[in-house]
Amino acid sequence: MKERDDILRAAAEFLGRRPNATQDEIARAAGVSRATLHRHFAGRTALFAALEQLAVAQMRQALATARLADGPATDALARLVAASQDASAYLALMYSQSQEYDPEHPHEAWAEIDAEIAALFRRGQEAGEFRLDLGPAWLADAFYSLAAGAAWSVQTGRAAARDFTHMVTTLLLHGAVRR
């Protein structure tokens, strides 16, 4: 029996790479038939609702795990990146779907998550840990971009999953220039 969450993960990964995928293709990628996909999610709208809900839940979990208010902002960010790895397939999907799926409620949830991440960057700036010339909103966007990009690299085999945290954290905190 194929677990609902297994289907969702496979769907998220597939849709992250093929935003135009048909239900048939999504079902196949998830290893089930279209009828089974329909039984779990009564149509594309329901599938996307479930994906978004799971993405939000996972990011909320990541935020709770990372405890952004605790300790140095630098350490909190590293914890956030690590905790976001599980959600990264969904981030890549949400990134590619962007405004595609647009009900009221989930955007509020994302706004909340965005605000918490931006607040972490702001805290870091106020504490003198992070530079002031890059806005917290951009830093939060960049976090998402890099996480989604790294997820994609992992999915396409260009990077190892175990390197996710290091790749994103190092670049986000320290950049490419050698110390």
Place this chain on the structure above:
Amino acid sequence: MKERDDILRAAAEFLGRRPNATQDEIARAAGVSRATLHRHFAGRTALFAALEQLAVAQMRQALATARLADGPATDALARLVAASQDASAYLALMYSQSQEYDPEHPHEAWAEIDAEIAALFRRGQEAGEFRLDLGPAWLADAFYSLAAGAAWSVQTGRAAARDFTHMVTTLLLHGAVRR
């Protein structure tokens, strides 16, 4: 009269945010009717071919402008980012379309462009400018991710176009941590 290139740019920006957009939506976003869109691009396939061709051409132009082999790798990268701004709408689109559009020829062109960018990072590493613990392939992917993310921020009004280069270059080279 609406210029063909104006249509392509508007289409790229719109599709970067709405990869599933219908031809009708694309046309409207470009300020023309579907019939006119069809007259310029005989169908979705032709539209995507034109978009990809333009993206490749613009990135090639950016590479030529940036002269990646000249001077310190750090400076070359900054030049690349600056030169890529015009192409960034297309990068965001190509990012969201990913494997969606898949003819033989354009992927070869992208592979070439990718290789040149990765070679810049490799050169920087060999010259001791860039850290060694992040692979050139990831650094190239990260460049794309940040450029696309910044393009999106600019498009959605969360960042100013004039800050594009600074946002991407600073983060890519130096990261968020304060010196």
Place this chain on the structure above:
DNA sequence: CTCAGATGAGACAGAAACGTCTCACCTGAG
């Protein structure tokens, strides 16, 4: 003003995908 060329609106046939259902078969617990 004229007129060639461009445009938008809308029509239309066809294709693809959708949502949904039925039925035969499978799976795994008891």
Place this chain on the structure above:
DNA sequence: CTCAGGTGAGACGTTTCTGTCTCATCTGAG
């Protein structure tokens, strides 16, 4: 082994979108 629940394949009617076309109108150069 039995049987409840799950599954896949395929059918089917509906919907959406597509590619394409016609025709009336608009635009801008001469």
